[in-house]
Amino acid sequence: MSETIVTYVDGLQFVAVAASGHALVMDGDAEVGGKDTGSRPMELLLMGIGGCSGMDVVSILKKKKQDVKGLEIRVNGEKAENYPKKFTDINLEFIIKGKNISDDAVKKAVELSMEKYCSVKATLEGSAKISYHYRIVEE
């Protein structure tokens, strides 16, 4: 069990403190009465799946002795039109930068994260269809 405390500040602004002790601000945009002082709650899901899978991929590629010079994950989420407007589709693009990176190593690393290890992906895929691809940039 990991307790998270989310506290109302003002307007639509909330501060969340995670079990690890790290905090962040959430807020709504002006359209719904917020002041845009922090991320929307739904955005945290996309940031989370990117970070989770990124940690897996970088760890696996390091074990495979790949010379990774950069890793970027671009995450796009599509929401249902009607309330509760949940995510229906999430796409991840992994962009791996480095020298002589093995395509096979990247393919396996991404697949291992997506199909075996990434807890956020496994939690979100109960509702959203999750797709992914990767691209290697020689650097």
Place this chain on the structure above:
Amino acid sequence: MSETIVTYVDGLQFVAVAASGHALVMDGDAEVGGKDTGSRPMELLLMGIGGCSGMDVVSILKKKKQDVKGLEIRVNGEKAENYPKKFTDINLEFIIKGKNISDDAVKKAVELSMEKYCSVKATLEGSAKISYHYRIVEE
């Protein structure tokens, strides 16, 4: 579509920038090779569901002319023991502080969020069983 960019920094540290432009740091704990400079990706899901439902509840209670002086959401998540260790159960406790707050108004606000409006809850409930309760503190 809302693009999120997650960029690898070092160790297990990643910086995520959401479509709204707000950024946060994610990192692993020392046990897995991280440096604990930011939240774990899985923690973002619990912060997100707390913020999402909190925004709903505070908006609804204001519409119902309730004198809300404080709102705190305590979120606990339980993960599966085996990989991918997804969330199996998430519990939310809403603690509403104020003067002469109507129990009925709070009950309805929490139910409307949980059963109709909260996008994060609707996304996570595909995998995790989500339970909730509330408590009013006279202040």
